[in-house]
Amino acid sequence: MKYWAYLIAKLTVALGIMYVLRRILILAQPVPSPYSYYRQDPFAHDLTYTFLMLLYSLFGAGLIWLIVLDQRYRCRSCLRRLRMPIQTGSWTHVLFGAPRTEYICLYGHGTLKIDDLQLTGRQGPDWEPHEDMWKELCSLEDSKK
Ligand SMILES: [Zn+2]
Numbered sequence: 001m002k003y004w005a006y007l008i009a010k011l012t013v014a015l016g017i018m019y020v021l022r023r024i025l026i027l028a029q030p031v032p033s034p035y036s037y038y039r040q041d042p043f044a045h046d047l048t049y050t051f052l053m054l055l056y057s058l059f060g061a062g063l064i065w066l067i068v069l070d071q072r073y074r075c076r077s078c079l080r081r082l083r084m085p086i087q088t089g090s091w092t093h094v095l096f097g098a099p100r101t102e103y104i105c106l107y108g109h110g111t112l113k114i115d116d117l118q119l120t121g122r123q124g125p126d127w128e129p130h131e132d133m134w135k136e137l138c139s140l141e142d143s144k145k
Pocket of ligand 1: 075076077078079080105106107108109110
């Protein structure tokens with residue numbers, strides 16, 4: 001729940017930034033001629049404005065892409081960035097161990113496995129939450145006694 005709330009919060013902040021940027025772009029436009037009979041939309045009529053809108057949309061798409069990319073590599077429990085990527089599998093033995101990259105949360109909440117080879121279409125990342133590591137350690141101590 002916290003994971004999705006954080007994503008929605010980031011998207012809301014990005015929406016606010018895009019709104020403010022849009023207002024600035026509109027205010028920066030030159031005043032239309034007072035002799036024109038009607039006000040036409042400058043998009044597709046004014047080259048500068050149209051080019052600015054192109055850059056504005058590219059900036060918006062890039063911002064959303066960065067937010068989704070950042071969210072993908074965050075821990076689902078504590079929202080910290082996942083660390084320590086390790087390559088597993090082999091590119092020469094695809095059938096017995098396809099290459100993948102594994103990231104872990106430094107606080108032991110889980111592991112994210114991302115397939116590097118996507119033969120059967122796009123496969124989403126595989127998040128595996130870990131059990132409580134202290135409970136596991138205590139059970140090992142109890143079994144030694
Ligand atoms: Zn974590």
